[in-house]
Amino acid sequence: MLLSAPLVDALSRLIWQLTLVLVLAALLVLLVLVLRRLLEELRRETLARRQAHARRLLLERLRDPAAAPGFPDLPELPADYLIELVDELAQMVRGEGRERLAALGERLGLLDRLLRSLRAWRPGLRVEAARRLAIYRGERVVRALCRALFDRAPQVRLAAATALLDQDGLPVDLLHHARHDPAFSRPGAIGFWQRLAETRPDAFLRLFEEPCPVERRVPMLRAAGVAGLTRLAERMIADTAAPEPAVRRAAVMALLDLKHPLALDALARLLADPDPRLRADAVVAVGRRRLLALLGMVRDRLDDPDPAVRFRAGEAVLRLGQGGGVRAGGRGGP
Amino acid sequence: MTAPLWPAFLLLAQLVALLVLLVGVAQNLLYVALMVTALWVMATRPPARRSRALWAGMVDVAPPLSVIVPAYDEELTIEDSVRALLSLQYPDFEVIVVNDGSTDGTLDRLVERFALEPEESAGAGPLPHAPVRRVYRSATNPALRVVDKENGGKADALNAGINLAEGELFCAADADSLLEADSLLRAVQPFVEGGEETIAVGGTVRVANGCPVRGGRVVEVRLPRHPLALLQTVEYMRAFTMARLAFERFGALFIISGAFGIFRREAVLEVGGYSTATVGEDMELVLRLHRFMRERGRRYEIRFVPEPVCWTQVPERLRALARQRIRWHRGALESLAAHRRMLARRRYGTPGSLGLVTLFLLDVLGPAVEAVGYLLMPFLWAAGMLDTGFLLAWLAMTFAFGVVVSIGALVLEEMELRRFPRASHLALLAVTAILENFGYRQLNNLWRIAGHLAYLRGVRGWGRQTRRAFVRA
Numbered sequence: 001m002l003l004s005a006p007l008v009d010a011l012s013r014l015i016w017q018l019t020l021v022l023v024l025a026a027l028l029v030l031l032v033l034v035l036r037r038l039l040e041e042l043r044r045e046t047l048a049r050r051q052a053h054a055r056r057l058l059l060e061r062l063r064d065p066a067a068a069p070g071f072p073d074l075p076e077l078p079a080d081y082l083i084e085l086v087d088e089l090a091q092m093v094r095g096e097g098r099e100r101l102a103a104l105g106e107r108l109g110l111l112d113r114l115l116r117s118l119r120a121w122r123p124g125l126r127v128e129a130a131r132r133l134a135i136y137r138g139e140r141v142v143r144a145l146c147r148a149l150f151d152r153a154p155q156v157r158l159a160a161a162t163a164l165l166d167q168d169g170l171p172v173d174l175l176h177h178a179r180h181d182p183a184f185s186r187p188g189a190i191g192f193w194q195r196l197a198e199t200r201p202d203a204f205l206r207l208f209e210e211p212c213p214v215e216r217r218v219p220m221l222r223a224a225g226v227a228g229l230t231r232l233a234e235r236m237i238a239d240t241a242a243p244e245p246a247v248r249r250a251a252v253m254a255l256l257d258l259k260h261p262l263a264l265d266a267l268a269r270l271l272a273d274p275d276p277r278l279r280a281d282a283v284v285a286v287g288r289r290r291l292l293a294l295l296g297m298v299r300d301r302l303d304d305p306d307p308a309v310r311f312r313a314g315e316a317v318l319r320l321g322q323g324g325g326v327r328a329g330g331r332g333g334p
Numbered sequence: 335m336t337a338p339l340w341p342a343f344l345l346l347a348q349l350v351a352l353l354v355l356l357v358g359v360a361q362n363l364l365y366v367a368l369m370v371t372a373l374w375v376m377a378t379r380p381p382a383r384r385s386r387a388l389w390a391g392m393v394d395v396a397p398p399l400s401v402i403v404p405a406y407d408e409e410l411t412i413e414d415s416v417r418a419l420l421s422l423q424y425p426d427f428e429v430i431v432v433n434d435g436s437t438d439g440t441l442d443r444l445v446e447r448f449a450l451e452p453e454e455s456a457g458a459g460p461l462p463h464a465p466v467r468r469v470y471r472s473a474t475n476p477a478l479r480v481v482d483k484e485n486g487g488k489a490d491a492l493n494a495g496i497n498l499a500e501g502e503l504f505c506a507a508d509a510d511s512l513l514e515a516d517s518l519l520r521a522v523q524p525f526v527e528g529g530e531e532t533i534a535v536g537g538t539v540r541v542a543n544g545c546p547v548r549g550g551r552v553v554e555v556r557l558p559r560h561p562l563a564l565l566q567t568v569e570y571m572r573a574f575t576m577a578r579l580a581f582e583r584f585g586a587l588f589i590i591s592g593a594f595g596i597f598r599r600e601a602v603l604e605v606g607g608y609s610t611a612t613v614g615e616d617m618e619l620v621l622r623l624h625r626f627m628r629e630r631g632r633r634y635e636i637r638f639v640p641e642p643v644c645w646t647q648v649p650e651r652l653r654a655l656a657r658q659r660i661r662w663h664r665g666a667l668e669s670l671a672a673h674r675r676m677l678a679r680r681r682y683g684t685p686g687s688l689g690l691v692t693l694f695l696l697d698v699l700g701p702a703v704e705a706v707g708y709l710l711m712p713f714l715w716a717a718g719m720l721d722t723g724f725l726l727a728w729l730a731m732t733f734a735f736g737v738v739v740s741i742g743a744l745v746l747e748e749m750e751l752r753r754f755p756r757a758s759h760l761a762l763l764a765v766t767a768i769l770e771n772f773g774y775r776q777l778n779n780l781w782r783i784a785g786h787l788a789y790l791r792g793v794r795g796w797g798r799q800t801r802r803a804f805v806r807a
Contacts, residue, residue, distance in 0.1 A: 008352065008724065009721065009723055009724075011727070012355075012721065012723040012724045012726065012727035013723050013727070015355075015359065015727040015730055015731060016723070016726040016727045016729070016730040016734075019730035019731070019734045019735050019738070020730065020734065022735070022738045023734050023737050023738055026737070026738050026741040026742060026745070027741065027764075029741075029745050030741050030744060030745055030760070030764050033745060033748045033749070033760065034757050034760045034761050034764070035757075037748075037756070037757035037760055038757040040757075041756065041757055084384075088384070122377060122378060123378055123379075123380065124378070124379055124380035127380045128380070155380055186527070186529070188526065188527035188528075190395060191395075246530075277600065280600075284500070288398075307459075307460040308460050308600070308603055311459045311460060311497065315500060318454060
């Protein structure tokens with residue numbers, strides 16, 4: 001009989017025995033998890049009371065300018081919660097308040113824990129640790145963050161670089177990495193470039209002047225616009241004629257962010273760009289920013305060969321309050 | 335049967351039995367691979383940021399977004415849904431409700447509750463759809479627009495919404511679903527980090543039955559009391575925690591739930607919007623995006639993020655559930671048939687080889703083979719033509735391994751996401767995960783076969799829908 005063959009027989013036995021072991025293992029793991037949860041539930045109420053108390057204490061001290069430096073003793077709490085709490089409060093305050101929070105973190109051993117987390121196996125933990133280290137100062141922190149610039153995960157390298165910008169001085173390594181590391185050309189790097197433009201405009205300008213790949217140029221242009229670096233306006237104007245569509249678009253948007261007098265001319269050129277995606281973006285920008293001066297050009301786009309541009313032009317005209325120029329018709333019209 | 339045919343019949347029956355077992359082994363190995371991959375992805379990804387930190391990081395860079403909500407006879411839930419949508423945390427967004435020719439008071443309720451006033455429209459957009467009667471804008475909240483159009487189905491309504499959308503991204507959401515306040519921020523994060531290469535992102539859908547709702551928000555996570563809804567809770571958890579995360583890792587994600595998905599508008603316009611020829615329009619669109627991008631050799635990413643949550647009501651009546659499952663299965667087969675060229679073709683990369691082959695194995699071959707097993711195995715064993723060891727192996731593959739997979743998903747959920755707040759929830763879900771393999775799984779299989787037959791008969795359309803209001807807190 002085919003199904004009694006020794007091979008089939010051995011395979012059958014292996015399958016059902018292995019499955020049985022797996023079922024038992026899965027049930028055991030689940031049982032442990034349920035028991036762990038049960039214990040947590042029993043402790044939760046006390047923990048929640050302590051957490052609320054600690055939060056209140058810290059907030060009161062931070063709000064009161066006349067309060068003595070340092071913080072009172074906090075109730076005993078898990079370090080992970082304290083790290084989160086300090087991080088959350090640090091986002092709300094600047095200057096002296098931040099320094100006091102950092103001193104508290106050091107006193108409670110949170111800094112040591114974050115430095116250890118920067119070497120954790122999970123990249124997620126390393127990213128968070130690098131980000132949270134931004135409020136702490138000192139040689140140890142700078143050394144650890146500089147080491148993290150060589151991390152294998154690009155997000156960790158970016159987070160470490162951004163955190164380094166909050167330290168005093170600028171490590172030479174950082175600009176070298178910003179130049180050569182592809183992580184800094186990712187769209188997610190815009191946070192780093194923006195922070196660099198805000199905190200170290202000279203270093204940003206130096207890097208901006210250097211030739212760089214399109215992928216890095218785009219986030220740098222966007223960051224320069226948002227950070228209001230008017231000194232770069234001329235370079236931006238030059239970039240509005242760049243051969244790469246993404247650079248042209250980013251340059252025009254940056255000029256608009258700067259509210260530069262030549263921004264409208266650049267946007268007008270973008271409205272006539274050969275790339276229909278850029279024309280559509282330009283039309284949308286005119287509508288969103290209520291740039292009435294370009295109404296005539298947007299109306300011309302109503303006859304654009306690309307249907308998406310025509311549609312966007314219709315929307316922009318409506319936004320600008322000139323709905324009379326558009327007559328709906330055909331399928332999909334009212 | 336004549337004597338010479340009997341041995342041949344026996345051999346054939348045994349060959350089929352062996353095939354059934356091997357397909358079962360292949361399916362379960364695939365599940366184990368998905369589970370291990372999901373565990374790896376969860377363990378190595380960056381931790382989810384808290385809403386406040388996320389807002390601070392995204393407020394300046396989040397692109398404008400349009401939430402499109404097709405609504406057909408949603409009078410009971412539409413107000414809650416729209417209020418919840420309007421209060422989402424996102425820097426720049428609009429809500430477009432598309433009333434797809436409802437026969438109840440959906441439009442009247444919207445007009446009354448949100449002070450809608452007719453507005454001039456920009457006219458026909460690039461995507462075709464059934465004629466629009468009128469476009470309204472809320473006088474109290476200008477971010478809300480309502481499109482009243484003739485009935486054309488969900489895909490048609492979505493196309494009308496996409497035409498009107500002003501955002502660079504759009505979110506397709508169901509009117510009977512509730513999005514968590516920070517869900518848009520979380521789901522848009524990959525678009526910000528991945529740039530223009532990211533063309534679609536899916537989020538998690540969870541069962542809202544039994545959860546109290548206030549102001550269009552789930553205020554407390556509870557488990558459904560109805561056993562059928564509880565069984566679906568385990569099913570949803572398995573699908574979203576395990577399978578999608580694993581497929582996303584290999585770039586082979588081909589399902590973004592119609593209840594909650596965010597897309598880059600230009601990419602969807604390029605592929606021609608949603609297809610009205612299938613009831614599985616969500617899956618078909620994602621497959622078409624994969625195909626379009628692969629055929630043109632473009633770099634792209636379709637992502638899944640487990641944190642953004644959309645709450646949905648699942649059917650608590652067997653008949654409604656059967657209708658839904660048959661429709662889903664039919665939709666999957668329609669999509670697979672439409673893109674069969676992609677199946678196991680190198681040109682289409684992992685979506686064609688891993689994604690569609692898995693779909694074929696689990697959804698096309700799986701139900702039929704499993705049904706053959708139910709009929710054949712006990713018969714062969716009773717007739718003494720099957721060893722007990724072989725029968726045990728088949729039982730292990732069919733019933734016991736399902737327990738391993740469901741509990742594995744639950745363990746994954748508990749270790750990484752911790753969405754169920756109480757230990758008792760975990761215990762109840764564990765019991766459900768075991769019990770679902772005895773009865774519910776077989777029922778599901780039956781509905782899939784019915785879906786097969788409906789597809790082969792050429793059945794079209796959505797059929798009758800049942801609506802239920804959320805439980806108010």
